[in-house]
Structure formats: C-alpha cells, structure tokens
Amino acid sequence: MMKVVGINGSPRKEGNTALLIQTVFNELNQKGIDTELISLSGQNIKGCTACGACMKLKNKQCIMTDDFFNVCLGKMIAADGIILGSPVYSAGVTSQIKALIDRSSIVLAANKGLLKYKVGASVIAARRGGATSAFDTLNHFLHSKEMFLVGSTYWNMAYGNNIGEVKQDQEGMVNMKNIGENMAWLLKKIQGS
Template identity: 45%
Template sequence: MKVVAFNGSPRVNGNTSQSIKMVLAELEEEGIETEIVQLGGRKVFGCLACGKCGEMKNNRCVRKDDEMNNFIQKIEEADGIIIGSPTYFSNVSTEVKALIDRCGYVSKSNGGALLRGKVGTSVVSVRRAGSTFTYSAINFFFGIAEMVICSSSYWNMTLSRDPGDVQNDDEGIQTFQTLGKNMAKLLKQVR
C-alpha cells in the first residue's frame, strides 16, 4: 500500500509539511509506503473545463504546466491521499485548489475510477482561524470523488504560524499521530 501526500504550502519545511510528516511517520510505522510531493509554490493552474480529458479518456489533462499530470499519476497509483494546505483567507492555497479542480475534473470526465474508493485525509495549518473552511474544502473534494475520508480525534489542523510552531502544539501533534494510526487501520480495512 502507498500513500501520497501533497504539501500545498510554498514553505517546503513549514508547519504544513511538518504536520504531514507526523502523519506519514505513523503510516510508515505500520509498513505503509509514503511519498511527500511539494505542490505549494509550483506553477499549476486551475481547470479550464475544456472537456478534453473526457475526450481523451486517459486520466490526464491536456494543459501543460508544472507537472499536474505527474501529480495525477501519483494519485492514480496511490491507495491513500493526503492533501495538506495552509489557511489562506479561510481557504486552501491556490495550488491545492488547482489540484482539486483539475484532478477532480479529470476523474469525473473519465468515469470516476481515478479516485473512487481511495482513502483521503486533509492536513491543515492555520495561524488563528479559518481552518475549518480549509479542512472542509479538501474533504468536500474527497466526498464528491467517492473517496473514504479518514478522521482523527479532532479536526486535522494545527494552530501555528512561524515554521516550527507546530512542534509546540501538543494537541495538534496528538491529532496528527492519531490521524496516521487511523489512516493505516482504514487503509488495511479498505484494501
């Protein structure tokens, strides 16, 4: 089994990345292969709704930008997906939104099998407020894609601003560790 995690923050080693790594550590402890993909800061663009992905029927997008089809391929090959995002004005980063829209459109235009039945979970970092909207945006995507959404003992978020602040959020750390354990268990049950 494999889980691919997308860091939607342009801060490669920021709180979103550190939070994702806490979840991945628990998955690896359970023998699940993991990969983290740096999405934030990449030149990816939103969906044009051109419909070409539905005509091609190959689970790919015709737009040529910074590796979106590689990201979609990684999702296709994974059993579980983590999307991590910082909270920008009560929502996901633009790169995360591009991934959601384009991957979602490609999946729906090709019968939905790209995402259906996979386990998905969100990881959110926030300075103070707005994290539940970010959490919801990611989970709404998983829901409409017919994925199995993994939860934790609290919403999958940390209160942290400056890189490293997550290390001082005891409840956030516990939430991410529990999330990793729950995702490992769920993946084993689903597969």
C-alpha cells in the same frame, strides 16, 4: 506494498504543513506503509480553463501538459491513500492546492472511479482562523471522489504561525499521530491484512 502520497499545498516546502503531513507519515511508516511527500512549492500548476478536452479524451490526464499537474494526479491515482495538506490563506486553501483539486475534479469526472475506495485525509495548518473552511474544501474534494475519509479525535488541524510552531500545539500533533494510526488501520482492513 501499500503507499500513501501526501500533497503539501503550501508555498513553503518545509513549513508547518509539511510537518503535519510528516507526523502522519511517521505513523504510517511504523505500520509498514510506504509514503511519498509531494510538494507544490515551486511547482507550476495552472488553473482549469474549462476547455472540456479531458471529457472528450478520457485519458486520465489534462490536455495541458506544460506544468506539474499530470505528474501529481498520476501519483494520486497510483496510491492507496492520499493526504491533502494546506495552510490557511484568506480563510481557505492555497491557490496551488485549489488549482490541483479543481483540475483533478474535472479529469476524475471524465474518468470515473479512479480514486474510488482509496483512503483520504486532509490536514490544515492555521495561524488563527479559517481552518474549518480550508478543511471542508479539501474534504469535499476527497468525499466527492468516493474516497473513505479518515478522521481523528478532533478536526485534522494544528495551529502555529512561524515554521515549526505547530509542534507546540500538543492537541493538534496528537491528532496528526492519530490520523496516521487510523489511516493505517483502514488501509489494512481494505487490503484484507
């Protein structure tokens, strides 16, 4: 069975970012695709120390094993598709998801092709500004790992401040639903079904 993991980069486990990812998941589940939401809330993911050990060892892991990073990267490698989600913090992504993609980038560079031909999408929850910058950051990571990016009828973002407010952004929620439909279609094409 095909599987998509969604990484919720928000410090709020059940906030607007989780709602957006779950909306995409609903469409995937209806198409018979298994999903798993991974929340970075409350998890420790340290920043990259540029030690270079992963380049020497090439064992698909970071040498730092005392945090959540290797578990998260392992789930990304095992999945057929990946959704990265973040709220906007200071016109960018959260420090939690930034640490994940920074360390992932180096480990994946040392072990080429681990995400190649997987399907990826980014979703952003924003109060007002900075959504495009955050969206670009996540997409740059997915694109540089040779993944196929899934889009929608507009940018993959929805607006709301308090928890649940993104549901009031009708266009944003329709876009999330459409991402799920497009991701399911592409996954099935790649799998030949």
